[in-house]
Amino acid sequence: MESKGARKATAAIRFGTDGWRGIIGREFTFDNVARVAEATAAYLVSLERKDLAVYRDWGSPYRPATNGVVVGYDLRFLSREFAHHFARVLHSAGLPVWLSRDPVPTPALSYAVVDRHAAAGIMFTASHNPAIYNGIKVKAEYGGSAPDVVTASIEARLPEAVPVPSAPERAVPQVDMRKPLLDKVRSPLDPLRLTASPVHVVVDSMYGSAQGYVAQVLAEHGVSHVSIRGTRDVLFGGKKPEPLEENLIPLRAVIASLRQKRLPLIGVVTDGDGDRISAMDEKGGFIDAHRTFALILRYLAAERGSRGLVVKSFALTDLAREICTHYGLELVEVPIGFKYACEQILKRDVLIAAEESGSIAIRGHIPERDGILCSLLLVEIAASAGRPISQVVDQMLKDFGPHVYHRRDLETEDRLQVVSRLVHNPPDRFGGRSVRAVETLDGLKLRFDDGWLLFRASGTEPILRLYCEMQKDEDVRRMLDEAEHYAKGDLTLW
Numbered sequence: 001m002e003s004k005g006a007r008k009a010t011a012a013i014r015f016g017t018d019g020w021r022g023i024i025g026r027e028f029t030f031d032n033v034a035r036v037a038e039a040t041a042a043y044l045v046s047l048e049r050k051d052l053a054v055y056r057d058w059g060s061p062y063r064p065a066t067n068g069v070v071v072g073y074d075l076r077f078l079s080r081e082f083a084h085h086f087a088r089v090l091h092s093a094g095l096p097v098w099l100s101r102d103p104v105p106t107p108a109l110s111y112a113v114v115d116r117h118a119a120a121g122i123m124f125t126a127s128h129n130p131a132i133y134n135g136i137k138v139k140a141e142y143g144g145s146a147p148d149v150v151t152a153s154i155e156a157r158l159p160e161a162v163p164v165p166s167a168p169e170r171a172v173p174q175v176d177m178r179k180p181l182l183d184k185v186r187s188p189l190d191p192l193r194l195t196a197s198p199v200h201v202v203v204d205s206m207y208g209s210a211q212g213y214v215a216q217v218l219a220e221h222g223v224s225h226v227s228i229r230g231t232r233d234v235l236f237g238g239k240k241p242e243p244l245e246e247n248l249i250p251l252r253a254v255i256a257s258l259r260q261k262r263l264p265l266i267g268v269v270t271d272g273d274g275d276r277i278s279a280m281d282e283k284g285g286f287i288d289a290h291r292t293f294a295l296i297l298r299y300l301a302a303e304r305g306s307r308g309l310v311v312k313s314f315a316l317t318d319l320a321r322e323i324c325t326h327y328g329l330e331l332v333e334v335p336i337g338f339k340y341a342c343e344q345i346l347k348r349d350v351l352i353a354a355e356e357s358g359s360i361a362i363r364g365h366i367p368e369r370d371g372i373l374c375s376l377l378l379v380e381i382a383a384s385a386g387r388p389i390s391q392v393v394d395q396m397l398k399d400f401g402p403h404v405y406h407r408r409d410l411e412t413e414d415r416l417q418v419v420s421r422l423v424h425n426p427p428d429r430f431g432g433r434s435v436r437a438v439e440t441l442d443g444l445k446l447r448f449d450d451g452w453l454l455f456r457a458s459g460t461e462p463i464l465r466l467y468c469e470m471q472k473d474e475d476v477r478r479m480l481d482e483a484e485h486y487a488k489g490d491l492t493l494w
Contacts, residue, residue, distance in 0.1 A: 013158055015151035016458075017337040021126045021135030024077060028134045033082050034163035036136060037089035042157045043150070044069070044095065044119055054140060054147055058346040063119040063141040068096030070116055072109030072177060073124040074209035074273045076134050077234040079103070083124045086136075088166030101174040103232075105210040105274025106137060107370040108181040114143040114366060115180050125209070125273040128242035128357075129461075131235045144342035144367035182213065185373050188364050190304075193384040194221055194376070200263040201225040201379050202280075204251045206241040207233040210274025213372045223379065224263075228254055241272030243358055245286040252284040259283070266382045266389045270371035276358035277371040279378050281390035289358035290317035290405050290469075291393055292378060296360065297352055298396060299381045301327040308351030308363055311344045313337075314442040315356035315407075315454055315467045322400040335442035336456065342367050356407070356467065405469040408480045410487055415457035415464035418487050419443055422455055431482040453479050455487070 012027040013020055013036060020036065022028035043049065044065040055062045069090055073083035083099060090097040098116065100109065106123050113121035121139035129135070138146040138154070201218055203225055205211035211230040218225045228250055229237065239247045251267045258265055259282060267280035279287040287295070294317060300306040301323065310331045312320045324331040329351070334340035338361075341353035345367040354360040359369035362377070382389045397403065412418070422444045428435055430446050430453065437447040443456030443465075451470035458465060466483045470476045 013155065015138075015155060018127065018145065018339075019135050019137035019151075021129055021133050023132050024134050028082075030082070030085050031163050033086050033136070034089050034166070035158055035161040036154065037086045038093065038161035038164065039154045039157035040069075040120070040122070040138070041065075041090055041093035041095055042161070043153045046153070048153070052149055054150070058343060060140065060142045060346055063117060065095055065119050067117055067119045067141075068098065069120050069122060070098045070100075070109060070112045070118045070175075070177070071122045071124075072100040072104045072106070072112065074105070075103045075207065075232045075234070076124075076126060076272070077131065079124045079134060082134060083122075084169055084172070085166060086122060086124070087172045088169060089164065091167040091172050092164055097172055098175045099172050100177045102176075102178065103209045104177045104181075105208070105213065105270070105372065107275055107366065107368060107372060108177040110139050110143045110368040111181045111184055111366050112175070112177045113139050113141060117141075120146075123273070127273050128240055128271045128276065130240050139368075142342075142346060142367055144345070145337070145339035147339050147343065178213075181372070182216065184365065185213070185370070185376065186217065188362055188373060189217075189376055190380060191221060193303075194380045195223065196384045197386040198264055199223060199379060199383045200258065200265050202251060202254050202258070202265065202267040203227045203230070203375070204248065204267060204269040205230045205274075206243065206247070206269060206271060207231065207236045208241050208270055208272040208274055210270040210372055213274070214268065214270070214375045217376055218379065223383070226254070226258075236272065243269040243271050243276055243278035243289070245288070248278075248280065248286065251280055255280060255282065255284045264382070264388065266379060268375035268378055270375060271358070274371050275369040277360065277374045277378070278358050279389075281393065282388050283390055285390055287389070287393060288405060289356060290319060290403070291396075292358065292374070293317070293352075293354040293360055294319040294323060294396060294400075295381055295392065296362075296374060296377050297354075298323050299377070300351060300362075301329060303384065306351055306363070308349045309344065311341045311350055311353035313341065313355040314439075314445065315456065316354055317356075317403055317405055317469055318452070319396075319400055319403050320354075326400070333441065338369055402471045403469055404471065404473045404476050405467075406476045406480060407468075408466040408484060410464045410466065410484060411462055412464050412487065413462050415462065418464055419455050419457050431479045451475070451479075453483055455483065
């Protein structure tokens with residue numbers, strides 16, 4: 001009979017938009033990690049696995065469980081120890097398993113799945129979350145985010161998963177995952193464009209596990225650069241390792257000091273596990289995830305002449321629509337969560353896929369976001385343009401119209417009720433504007449003549465996310481203020 005303790009433990013394990021995350025020592029414990037490992041092993045050897053749509057409809061290769069599992073980990077507190085524990089449980093269950101020799105970014109683990117023809121990959125990271133969190137990302141055999149049906153199958157096996165004695169640590173072989181990713185990252189780059197004109201790059205790793213990767217490739221091509229926040233700090237300097245403007249004060253300070261030397265500058269930023277990006281121009285101006293995506297999309301279409309499907313998440317900028325229309329590219333919009341973009345990548349010829357969070361995948365690489373490759377492409381854009389990156393951004397906005405975006409996160413246990421109430425009874429007016437259209441692909445989006453506002457409940461945290469894009473910064477902030485008042489019950493719409 002299952003104990004109350006076991007039921008409580010498994011109730012704490014829920015896979016959201018991008019894996020399972022929990023507070024270290026509360027939900028994220030060695031016992032719970034062992035439960036997930038046993039449930040994962042049971043899923044991988046199950047008969048039902050072969051019948052999943054990911055193999056039948058997506059065209060993904062099926063890898064038997066005997067192909068084994070690769071396990072990676074980032075620089076967070078206890079990540080290495082959790083990963084070793086997980087790997088030993090898999091080994092005890094009779095599955096081949098390979099553990100990363102060193103801390104790695106998520107793209108390195110994802111590529112290791114493809115490179116080794118593994119049945120699955122497990123990455124220990126809480127990505128951009130605060131330091132008190134750790135987590136597990138599950139990668140399918142194609143090297144991208146596992147679909148809901150996979151994580152649901154793992155969850156379904158948790159009640160029967162009781163931790164067993166693990167094999168000794170020395171029983172699990174360790175492998176290099178760094179060099180294979182670096183070899184793969186180099187192939188989409190154009191060395192002539194990367195070195196077309198002098199650029200001095202400030203590489204900000206935010207104390208995350210992508211540190212050293214961008215710098216190594218830049219050094220190989222003789223591109224001047226300096227690295228900051230490139231050491232281990234399990235507290236991430238007291239900030240979330242998320243590449244948002246409020247977390248990039250050190251980057252802005254370094255750019256300001258270098259600007260006095262009149263160097264052509266660009267700052268590139270990766271998050272805690274290296275799969276997200278943002279950037280900063282030579283003036284210290286923040287280039288958010290929407291504009292970094294738009295820069296790369298326009299560069300691929302206009303300068304490289306690339307064509308293919310463009311995939312954007314529901315919360316990503318409308319700049320994508322304008323650029324796609326101009327260059328005759330087909331655009332597909334998907335719910336938030338990179339697993340939905342990954343499905344399109346596997347089924348169709350996708351040139352680029354992106355999310356509002358700074359997650360971008362490029363054709364010819366892996367069906368996964370990679371902040372390392374995208375950072376290098378941003379440097380290539382700056383070098384090939386031969387002018388300040390701020391001017392490149394300004395020209396893009398001049399060509400395709402002003403787009404100003406902000407996101408606001410509200411901590412509230414009522415997040416689901418707020419969204420549900422809006423979905424079932426959307427307003428005709430909001431923030432002094434007429435609602436032109438209502439979209440419910442993921443949460444609720446209100447469209448106006450000059451922009452949009454999105455309400456969405458987080459799948460992994462007690463957070464209501466408010467997203468807004470308008471033509472003017474003051475309009476965005478005013479609209480977000482109205483949305484916050486409504487979410488807190490201070491504003492009645494009907």
